[in-house]
Amino acid sequence: MVGRFSFDSYVQFGGSPMAASVFDLLLPGAMAAAAFATLIGFALAVIVI
Structure with a gap:
């Protein structure tokens, strides 16, 4: 799940590996x-209670 999410964020942020790694963290x-x-x-x- 985390790997797929980092790939989606990588594409979403115009291929910025920094943004992808930040989301991974x-x-x-x-x-x-x-x-x-x-x-x-x-x-x-x-x-x-």
């Missing part, structure tokens, strides 16, 4: 942050 980080926030949300809900 940011996308997994954003996914990890979202998963981490979800886990924290569940933990807080359990504590409150």
Whole structure:
């Protein structure tokens, strides 16, 4: 998925490898942050309940 996404961003940004590499770095980080926030949300809900 990440490889395909980087290829799409490479084409979208006019073939800029810099933009593609930035997306390769940011996308997994954003996914990890979202998963981490979800886990924290569940933990807080359990504590409150």
